Every structure is written in structure tokens, then in C-alpha cells.
Amino acid sequence: MTAAPSVTAIIGDAEWLAHRYDPGHDTFHFRRVGREARAVVPFLTDACLGEDAAAVVLARKDCRAPTANAPAPLHFLFHSAYCASTMLVQALDQPGVATGLSEPVLLNDMVGWRRRGAAPQEHGRVMDDAMAMLGRPFRPGEAVVVKPSNIFNPLARGALTLRPQARAILLHAPLRAFLLSVARKGMWCRLWCRELLENYLADGFVALGFEPRDYFRQSDLQIAAVGWLAQQQAFAALAAWAPDRIATLDSETLTADPAAAVLGAARHFGLAADPAHIAAHPALARNSKSGAAFAPGERQRDLAAAEAAYGEEIEQVAGWAAVVAERAGIPLALPRRLAIA
Structure with a gap:
């Protein structure tokens, strides 16, 4: 029978992904996911990785000492x-x-625990430890770049406060492109937008002047637009709060010249990335969700098809959202744009 790895061995090996937090027992759950396995899935969730029967559960207090020295840069x-x-x-x-x-699901757990009434000081301490667990690189000298789910956006400022050396990129799709994506993805995506707004309302993340009953009178795409506006409002405030640490980027700029945008992102994070390695990275040539080969201009063609099918509805909702944005002082284009060579 193989002995279980020690705490030091697990914390010292980034293949042991800090996957979940259990507030009832104050423990972190780890599962082994190598770099290659992570590269072929879009998200570090059980739905993408599969169930794990060999997870290791460690007391949070036991995870601190092995990470006390030389933390990696976290962005x-x-x-x-x-x-x-x-x-x-x-x-x-x-x-x-x-x-x-x-x-990573660990950050989703931070969101859920906060919604269930976690004491703010205790939540902050656990969040600090959770980020330490996520900030373990595969190799010495590597930084760690975390892309949380967008349900984490209400906690973004807190995370940046806990990591004052961290930099961030705020990435968004322009309103019209976002609405076109929602429309073409169909009913389940529209329902997801309603669920997202429900969660943002619970988080106190929406300040657009609507009464609760107003949302029952709004169409699916209006609800999607409200969620987009809430995030845009928060992103604009974040960029103003820490302008030396934050840059913004939109999806159309990113997909128009991915290699240049990725290189700009690397420079913003202080990464010594090789432009040739970026240009040849397999992520730029495949659909990040399905893994299928991604042809140049595919995103633009998909949006054009959605425009043909849903253009009239999109036009009406985009116009309505622009009025809401103006009244709430929300910029439709974010400031502090990422420098791209």
C-alpha cells in the first residue's frame, strides 16, 4: 500500500491543485492535476476534470508553514x-x-461561503490562505496568473487588496458582441445570465436604479445587459482605484491579433515571455471550450451570423442599455487600455 504524501510534499508540488474549501472543517481539498491535463480543459472544475476519488484533505492551518518562503508573483x-x-x-x-x-473552484467556494454569511475577518484570512494555495507555480521563477469565474468579480477588489503586488487585467466583450454571444448560444445561456444576475443581486453588486420588480418585466437580453452593465461599472471603479496595477482589454482587440494581445498581457504582468513562443502557443489555434481547431476570423463570423438572426432585438436592447449606462455614469468602453505593441 502506497503511503499518502506528506503535507510538505503536497504543498511543494503544484500538481496538487487546491480545489475546494470546506468551511465546516476548515480544510482545503487537493486533487492531482498536472500541467498537461490542465491545458486541455477550459475550466478547473469537476465537470471538466472528472470526479476524483483520490483527493487529499488537509487542515488549513497545516498548509501555511510550507508556503512561508518566496511566494510566487500572483496576478x-x-x-x-x-x-x-x-x-x-x-x-x-x-x-x-x-x-x-x-x-479554479476554490475561488467559487470563497464566493459561496461569503453569501452564506461568513464573518468578514475570517473570510479575509481564509481568502489569503486560498490565494497562497493557488499561487504555487510548477517551476521556480514562474508567476501565477489566475482567471477566476466571473461570479468572483464582487470579490476582485478584496483579492487585490490582499495581494498589493498583484496586477490585473479586466477583460470584457463590448456590449453588442456580448449580447450577440448570448443570443446565439440559446436558451441555456439566457438562463445562465438570469442566474448570474440573481447572484449579483444577492452580492449587492448591482447599482443601476432598478426596483426588484423591474427585472420581471425585462427580456432575457435585457437581463444579460444588466449583468454586463454591473460588471462594467465595477471594472471602471477598479481601474480608477488602482490605475498603476490594472489594465483593460476588450475581446475584439484580443481576437483581432491574439499574439500581440497576449504579449501585451505578459508585459503588463511582468512576464519574460518570448514573442515566438506566444505566437506558436496551441491555445491561439483552438477553440478554448471544445478544443477543435480555431480558424482565423471564426469568432467574427459567428457574431455576424448572430447579427443576421437577432440584429433587431440586439439593436433595441443595446440602445436601451446605453441609456441606462449614461444615467448610471458607466463607460461603454473602459479606460486604462492594455498597451499592445
């Missing part, structure tokens, strides 16, 4: 969905340069 890619964020974080994952984490 964030916050996003508002349907903006090629998975491609970007995967393209930044390069041996010897950076480890990329796409939507």
Missing part, C-alpha cells in the same frame, strides 16, 4: 464572460514563465 485576469478569457489565460501558461489557472 489576476478578471472577465465578464464570452470574451476569450480562457484562451488568454491558457496562452499565458508557459513553462518557466507563468502558470495559468482557469476558473
Whole structure:
């Protein structure tokens, strides 16, 4: 029978992904996921990775000492969905340069625990430890770039406060492109937008002047637009709060010249990335969700097809959302744009 790895061995090996947090027992759950396995899935979730019968459970207090020395630089890619964020974080994952984490469930647990009434000080302490667990690179000298799920956006400022050296990119799709993505993805995507808004309302993350009953009178795409506006409002405030640490990027700029945008992101994070390695990175040539080969211009063609099918509805909702944005002082284009050579 093989002996279980020691705490020091697990914490010292980034293949042991810090996957879940159990507040009832104050424990972290780890599962073994190598770099290659992470590269072929869009998200670090059980749905993508499969169930794990060999997870290791460690008391949070026992995880601290092995991480006390030389923490890796930790940076964030916050996003508002349907903006090629998975491609970007995967393209930044390069041996010897950076480890990329796409939507680790551990941060979702931080969101859920907060909603269930976690005491703020205790939540902050656990969040600090959770980020230490995520900030373990595969190789010495690598930084760690974390792309949380966008349900984490209400906690973005807290995460940056806990990591004052961290930099962030705020990635979003322009409003019209976002609405076109939602429309073409169909009913389940529209329902997801309603669920996202429900969660943001519970988080106190929406300040657009609507009464609760107003949402029952709004169409699916209006609800999607409200969620987009709430995130855009928060991103604009974040960029103003820490302008020296935060840059913004939109999906159309990213997908128009992915290699240049990824290189700009690497420079913003202080990564010594090789432009030739970025240009040849497999993440730039495949669909980040399905893994299928991604032809140049495919995203633009998909959006054009959605425009043909849903253009009239999109036009009406985009116009309505622009009025809401103006009244709430929300910029439709974010400031502090990422420098791209």
C-alpha cells in the first residue's frame, strides 16, 4: 500500500491543485492535476476534470508553514464572460514563465461561503490562505496568473487588496458582441445570465436604479445587459482605484491579433515571455471550450451570423442599455487600455 504524501510534499508540488474549501472543517481539498491535463480543459472544475476519488484533505492551518518562503508573483485576469478569457489565460501558461489557472473552484467556494454569511475577518484570512494555495507555480521563477469565474468579480477588489503586488487585467466583450454571444448560444445561456444576475443581486453588486420588480418585466437580453452593465461599472471603479496595477482589454482587440494581445498581457504582468513562443502557443489555434481547431476570423463570423438572426432585438436592447449606462455614469468602453505593441 502506497503511503499518502506528506503535507510538505503536497504543498511543494503544484500538481496538487487546491480545489475546494470546506468551511465546516476548515480544510482545503487537493486533487492531482498536472500541467498537461490542465491545458486541455477550459475550466478547473469537476465537470471538466472528472470526479476524483483520490483527493487529499488537509487542515488549513497545516498548509501555511510550507508556503512561508518566496511566494510566487500572483496576478489576476478578471472577465465578464464570452470574451476569450480562457484562451488568454491558457496562452499565458508557459513553462518557466507563468502558470495559468482557469476558473479554479476554490475561488467559487470563497464566493459561496461569503453569501452564506461568513464573518468578514475570517473570510479575509481564509481568502489569503486560498490565494497562497493557488499561487504555487510548477517551476521556480514562474508567476501565477489566475482567471477566476466571473461570479468572483464582487470579490476582485478584496483579492487585490490582499495581494498589493498583484496586477490585473479586466477583460470584457463590448456590449453588442456580448449580447450577440448570448443570443446565439440559446436558451441555456439566457438562463445562465438570469442566474448570474440573481447572484449579483444577492452580492449587492448591482447599482443601476432598478426596483426588484423591474427585472420581471425585462427580456432575457435585457437581463444579460444588466449583468454586463454591473460588471462594467465595477471594472471602471477598479481601474480608477488602482490605475498603476490594472489594465483593460476588450475581446475584439484580443481576437483581432491574439499574439500581440497576449504579449501585451505578459508585459503588463511582468512576464519574460518570448514573442515566438506566444505566437506558436496551441491555445491561439483552438477553440478554448471544445478544443477543435480555431480558424482565423471564426469568432467574427459567428457574431455576424448572430447579427443576421437577432440584429433587431440586439439593436433595441443595446440602445436601451446605453441609456441606462449614461444615467448610471458607466463607460461603454473602459479606460486604462492594455498597451499592445
